[in-house]
Amino acid sequence: MDLDAFTAVHSDEWDRxxxxxxxxxxxxxxxxxxxRLYQAVATHLSTVRSAAPDPVLVxxxxxxxxxxxxxIGGAHDPAWSDVARFVVVTVPAALYRVRWWSLGVIVVCLAIGVVAGVHVATDPAALDAMGPPEDREAYVEDAFASYYDPGxxxxxxxxxxxxxxxxxxxGLxxxxxxxxxVLLQNAVSVGAxxxxxxxxxxxxxxxxxIAPHGLLELTAVFVAGAAGLKIFWTWVDPGPRRRTVALAQEGRALITVAIGLAGALAVSGLIExxxxxxxxxxWLKIAIGALALAGFWxxxxxxxxxxxxxxxxxxxDADRAGEVVPTAG
Structure with a gap:
């Protein structure tokens, strides 16, 4: 199809x-x-998409x-069905796409945390770096437990x-x-x-x-870090997509991850x-935390x-995000 000729024939209808x-x-x-024009232009859009998918015109x-x-129909008020679709479809789809990144980050951070913990527990110099003896004793005997104030x-x-x-x-x-x-700081801090x-x-x-709320809380932080690293890697290696297109697509999807994790962190906050x-x-506290983590996964x-x-x-979807030029893989 000659796109210029098609545009010249129908531009008056579009302008009207x-x-x-x-x-x-x-x-x-x-x-x-x-x-009438709405119906006609909808047909035009379908024709362009199937015959000559120019992203600017689409x-x-x-x-x-x-x-x-x-x-024609009036402003659309968000319905509960839209909210349900976002929660049941959009958010889990975005989280599912970063599952392997998340698993990798979790394994690495747990390893760093264990190494940091063993180092502090077995090396007197590392223990001394945690603070003066009197401050450490006060933290262990009172401050750590008293931090968790129900309310x-x-x-x-x-x-x-x-x-x-x-x-x-x-976002960053x-x-x-x-x-x-952030991932390194959290892993070392918790482990130490x-x-x-x-x-x-x-x-x-x-x-x-730590276990009741930390199972879900730390998982959510690790997943957020994995999502951020995935955006960075998309910038480094966009694959067959143009770099700007890849970053836009991944960025929009991973912002959805951040919204979903806010919900998960709300649950861990309630537990904490x-x-x-x-x-x-x-045992019941830990069971509640384990159940919350199992529910998340x-x-x-x-x-x-x-x-x-x-x-x-x-x-x-394509109508809201804008069309892109098809790229050969």
Whole structure:
């Protein structure tokens, strides 16, 4: 198809539809014309997509049809079905796409944490680096446990802080440095703290207070770091896509990851605020944390795989994201 000739033949109709969508008031004849032109331009868009998918023209017609559709049907108020679709399809699809990155980051960070913990627990010089003896003893005997103060304000503070860290890992992932630093800092900090508690014979207390919320909380931080590193790697190696297109597609999908992780961190915040410091038996606290973690991975692997098999990636659909030039693989 000759795209220039096609555009020359139909541009008057497109311009007329554009003018009608911009008018504040339409009479009966203009309203009928708007509907007729909407149907015609929808046919034009379908023809262009199938015969000559020029991204500029496809985006122009898609935007024009979107404005016309809003004018015909009125502004769209988000429905509960849209929210449910986002939660059940879009978010798990985005999380599922980074599952292998997440697994790799989790394994590496756990290894770093264990090494840091063993180093502090067995090396007197490393233990001394954790602070003066009196400060270490006060932390082990009182400060560590008293930090977990049950209540709404504590849960909210924990959630907002962790959600902000996760959002930074994704949003600044293009640097490659920030998510790597956050992951390293968290792994070393948690491991060293556990090592210090072990050196004073309080490893059981450490595990009992970290495990209930930490299973899900640390997983969410690790997944956020993995998402950030994936954006960085997309910049380094975009594959068959143009670098700008690849970054735009991955960036949009991984922002969805950040939103999903905010929900996971809200759950871990509730556990930290109302379970970790409670008087419940330690085994029940850990069981609650393990159940929350299992629920998260079931959400990612079951719903995410189903969404991925249906073709969803966590990115916007073509009409909202804009068309791209097809690229040979």
């Amino acid at each position: 539809l554009h003018r009608l969508t911009r008018k504040r008031r339409l009479d009966g004849a203009e309203a009928d014309e708007l509907v 985006t122009r017609l898609s935007d024009l049809l979107t404005r016309a559709r809003v004018r 709404v304000s504590f849960a909210t503070m924990v959630w907002t802080n962790n959600a902000w860290i996760a959002a930074q890992c994704v 992932g293009i640097t490659g440095v920030w998510p790597a630093w 703290t556990g090592g210090m508690m072990a050196a004073y014979g309080e490893l059981d207390v450490f595990l009992q207070l 605020g109302f379970v970790t410091g409670s008087t419940l038996p330690w 079931a959400y990612v692997l079951v719903l995410g795989r189903r969404a991925a098999d249906a073709g969803f990636t966590g990115d916007l």
